Amino acid sequence: MESARDKKTMEIVEAEDLWLLPEVDTYGYICTGCKLDVFPASYQKSNLQRPHFRSARGKDHFEDCDIEGEKKTVSKGKKGSVRNELETSASLSPARLTLRNERTVVGSDLPPSTAQTTSVSKGRSTDGGEARPKGRRSANSIRPICRAFIDFPYDRDMSLEVPGIDDTTYQYAFKKLRGEGVETLPRSKIFYAELHWSKPEEEGDDLFINLSAGEWVKDPPKLVRPYKIRVCREGWSKAKRTVVRTEIDVLREEGIEAKKKNSKDRPWVFFIGEQDKDDPAIFNVTDHRLICGLLGTITYPKR
Ligand SMILES: [Zn+2]
Structure with a gap:
């Protein structure tokens, strides 16, 4: 799981x-x-x-x-819409991103001010018998949202609220970075691209992750100016500094394994970041919850 x-x-x-x-x-x-x-x-x-x-x-x-049912929903979701199942699932298709105060321990769906003052004792207990309401919830990082984007290609018209992103469906809140030159992208999105095979580079507080998108030349095909993510880790705890690097290293291994097996799965990096003012090939990411790496096959069914 x-x-x-x-x-x-x-x-x-x-x-x-x-x-x-x-x-x-x-x-x-x-x-x-x-x-x-x-x-x-x-x-x-x-x-x-x-x-x-x-x-x-x-x-x-x-x-x-409903865990077995959810597994079935995921496999059905690759072939057609499973909207009804997603509407009643707590975890399969998050409705929004809510970055909670990280010291908060309770209050998954409460507004931040309430969540911060809610004590542990008010949390629903395991055996209290109180039924959990069914329905789409918030995610505390982009990962479950990105997983839903991959898993449910026929349901990308589901609503999605992400602070700072004006588009309000999965379909439009995501944008794939292309390989036709470095573009200036005026709208904030959840950007994604394949991870480049090169290892990430550490430079002081910054971690640079190369993406397999940006400016290519033909004959022979070569990426001459890749988009890069700069993870700006100034002031982060040691654990947070390491976690992004670990996920990218794991993703890279998963990508290599998938290639060996001739699988269609690719290593995708998803992130919310600001394009650098001086160099539009660089995206600055400032929170570990706004970047993730997932192996998968992304399809774009005709609607
Ligand atoms: Zn169970």
């Missing part, structure tokens, strides 16, 4: 968030759809593998759990 619920806060956490923790609580998580214990796996940064959660062998999910 790509995500789980934190037992203490009852918030949905992405497995990649485990990279940020100084110590991972093996017994701290339950399924997003029921109260079954799930266990963090592959979360060591040295693994060069993507973390995930798994249930104990032989343990079944509780009767009302």
Whole structure:
């Protein structure tokens, strides 16, 4: 499983968030759809593998759990619209991005001011019996939103609110960076491009990630001026500084493996960043929650 619920806060956490923790609580998580214990796996940064959660062998999910249904929705979603299922799912297709104050422990869908003052005791307890409302929720990073963009190509007309982005559907909030020269892009979007094979470069506080888009020349095809992401990590904690680098390194490995297997999957980097005033080939990203890397096949069905 790509995500789980934190037992203490009852918030949905992405497995990649485990990279940020100084110590991972093996017994701290339950399924997003029921109260079954799930266990963090592959979360060591040295693994060069993507973390995930798994249930104990032989343990079944509780009767009302929709996790199997969600898996089916994801595979159905590649072939056609699954809008009705997405409307009632808490995690498959986030409705908005809400960057919560990172010290906040509760209040997944409350406005920031309320969330910050809400105490842990008001959180819904695991066995309190209070039914969780069904429906699309906020995401605390762009990753679940980008995953939905990949997974549900026929449902990109679903609404999406992202602070600073004027477009309000998945279809228009995302923009692929092209390979026809470095363009000046006036509208803020969730930009994406294939990761370049070169390794990211560290320069002091900055991490530079090369993308396989920008200016190409033909015969032989060569990328002469790639778009780059500059992750500006000034003032970040050590964990946050490392987490972006780890995800890109893992993505690169995943991309190499996919290529070996002749898979159609590609390593995609998604980010929200400002184009540099002096060099439009550079995008500046200032928050670790605004960049992610996912392996996948992005399709563009005719509408
Ligand atoms: Zn479950």
